[in-house]
Amino acid sequence: MISDRKLEHLLICKNYDVEFKDKTTGFEDIELIHNALPEVDKNEIDLSTSVFGKKLDSPLFITAITGGHPAAKEINEQLAIVSEENNIALGVGSQRAACEHPELEDTYSVVRENAPDCLLIGNIGAPQLHLANKAVEILDADILAIHLNPLQESIQPEGDLDARGYLESISEITDIVDIPVMAKETGCGISAETAKQLVDAGVSFIDIEGAGGTSWAAVETYRSEDRYLGELFWDWGIPTAVSTAEVASAVEVPIISSGGIRNGLEAAKAIALGADSVGMALPFLKKSVSQDELNQFIHYFNDSLRIAMFLVGANTIEELKQSRLVISGKTKQWLDERGINTKNYSRR
Ligand code: FMN
Numbered sequence: 572m573i574s575d576r577k578l579e580h581l582l583i584c585k586n587y588d589v590e591f592k593d594k595t596t597g598f599e600d601i602e603l604i605h606n607a608l609p610e611v612d613k614n615e616i617d618l619s620t621s622v623f624g625k626k627l628d629s630p631l632f633i634t635a636i637t638g639g640h641p642a643a644k645e646i647n648e649q650l651a652i653v654s655e656e657n658n659i660a661l662g663v664g665s666q667r668a669a670c671e672h673p674e675l676e677d678t679y680s681v682v683r684e685n686a687p688d689c690l691l692i693g694n695i696g697a698p699q700l701h702l703a704n705k706a707v708e709i710l711d712a713d714i715l716a717i718h719l720n721p722l723q724e725s726i727q728p729e730g731d732l733d734a735r736g737y738l739e740s741i742s743e744i745t746d747i748v749d750i751p752v753m754a755k756e757t758g759c760g761i762s763a764e765t766a767k768q769l770v771d772a773g774v775s776f777i778d779i780e781g782a783g784g785t786s787w788a789a790v791e792t793y794r795s796e797d798r799y800l801g802e803l804f805w806d807w808g809i810p811t812a813v814s815t816a817e818v819a820s821a822v823e824v825p826i827i828s829s830g831g832i833r834n835g836l837e838a839a840k841a842i843a844l845g846a847d848s849v850g851m852a853l854p855f856l857k858k859s860v861s862q863d864e865l866n867q868f869i870h871y872f873n874d875s876l877r878i879a880m881f882l883v884g885a886n887t888i889e890e891l892k893q894s895r896l897v898i899s900g901k902t903k904q905w906l907d908e909r910g911i912n913t914k915n916y917s918r919r
Pocket of ligand 1: 581584634637663665718756757780783784829831832851852854
């Protein structure tokens with residue numbers, strides 16, 4: 572039953588090591604260029620950003636985590652309260668369970684009740700065309716995310732392994748819902764080619780969710796009797812820094828960089844690479860034990876982003892996007908091979 576699976580995912584992510592083992596996000600290969608004369612008042616730095624007409628106080632998104640199990644209701648309530656307080660965007664986990672089992676609806680509707688003004692993002696799978704409008708209605712969503720998770724489906728004992736027709740279904744979803752549709756991966760990243768296909772299908776927002784943070788092969792390994800395949804694919808995917816640069820080079824729609832981002836310094840690098848916002852899931856699940864922990868985490872994130880902006884002389888997120896950076900190591904190698912000129916970043 573989906574609802575039991577949701578609880579297992581929460582418990583595994585809270586209590587086990589589910590992050591990539593040897594592969595990293597690639598942000599360690601990215602250096603913003605220090606500006607010894609920033610000519611900026613740090614206290615005046617503006618972190619605000621606008622997403623489909625809604626003004627947010629920070630480019631930080633809490634990306635899809637949960638819902639669909641009574642235990643998830645409390646987590647969603649906590650996340651909704653801090654999102655409203657800090658005026659940041661919040662995504663919920665897959666809404667399929669609630670669309671099919673009305674008794675689970677309140678595990679999602681609790682979010683809007685506690686976050687009346689927040690930018691909220693609903694969540695369904697690519698083949699779930701028939702659930703799209705119901706998902707939007709249950710959450711009163713501003714954006715509908717369609718999750719892409721072929722790795723998880725491959726390792727999950729009950730996985731859906733026929734991925735034919737997904738692009739067409741995504742295109743139909745963009746036609747039938749009257750809010751913007753986002754495509755999001757779940758920790759393996761999105762390539763330049765896939766980003767173009769998604770935008771051609773009508774998607775107006777991409778959350779890249781690259782490799783280096785939570786590994787869904789890892790999560791499913793803990794649920795499987797046989798660990799062989801999960802262990803083998805634990806570190807599969809496009810590193811987050813690479814995926815961010817690939818997608819930014821390929822399409823014009825707004826981009827969320829995510830997957831293993833853990834602080835405002837990495838966020839600053841992601842934005843200078845071309846992202847408009849950044850997202851995190853696992854840290855918010857771990858901090859959802861109290862409002863104080865969640866608020867402190869958001870405070871550290873915003874302040875570390877502000878310091879990075881001060882040190883490159885950026886007053887706004889738009890100015891940060893133009894900041895120069897140097898890309899080295901494996902990340903440079905990858906981008907070189909893929910035809911992305913890294914000098915466009917270092918000599919802007
Ligand atoms: N992503 C979805 O699109 N739908 C989901 O239902 C969903 N459930 C998740 C449940 C948990 C407990 C966690 C930790 C993540 C979940 N994700 C889901 C994936 C996250 O949104 C994100 O893509 C991934 O965890 C990588 O980001 P991170 O490294 O910051 O955790």
